[in-house]
Amino acid sequence: MHSGTLHSWVSRWRRNGSASSDRPAEPAAGGRMHDAERARLERLRREMSEKNKRIRELEMERDVLKRCMVLWVK
Template identity: 45%
Template sequence: MAEKRRKYDAEFREGAVRIVLETGKPSAQVARDLGVHEGTLQTWVHRAKARVDAEARGGLDESEREELQRLREENARQRKEIAELGMERDVLKRSVVLWVKEATK
């Protein structure tokens, strides 16, 4: 029968990663000490290192990339709306000019 998947809170994961990175102990030993699967701990360590590398390079993490994409889409939508409103304004200006010319005849 399959074993139920355990969930670990962010504080526990961060602490386990810090132990591996700061003490230099092998992740297998730390995983055994904490009762975590070795592959799971290695994944946490890998993600933490990738996050640090991205920050050092000035890169974006996944949530920041998603937000950037959302903001770009919103910006494009607003630019399109502004262009349409500008065209509507121009049409109304021309209509007013024609109306004034017609009224002053």
């Protein structure tokens, strides 16, 4: 097998999810997600929730520090 062929297949797979076609892979029948897609979506939702929680905590800390500076300056 020529290395260019393998490179082409890998490039197509990375781009489309399928090494045998230039078209993107078809979604699951009926618009349903595969288990791997569902697991990834849940993981991303958890990560987003954790990041949003961290942002809220940092915003509260910032606000407290702003108030402390105002009191300290007076």
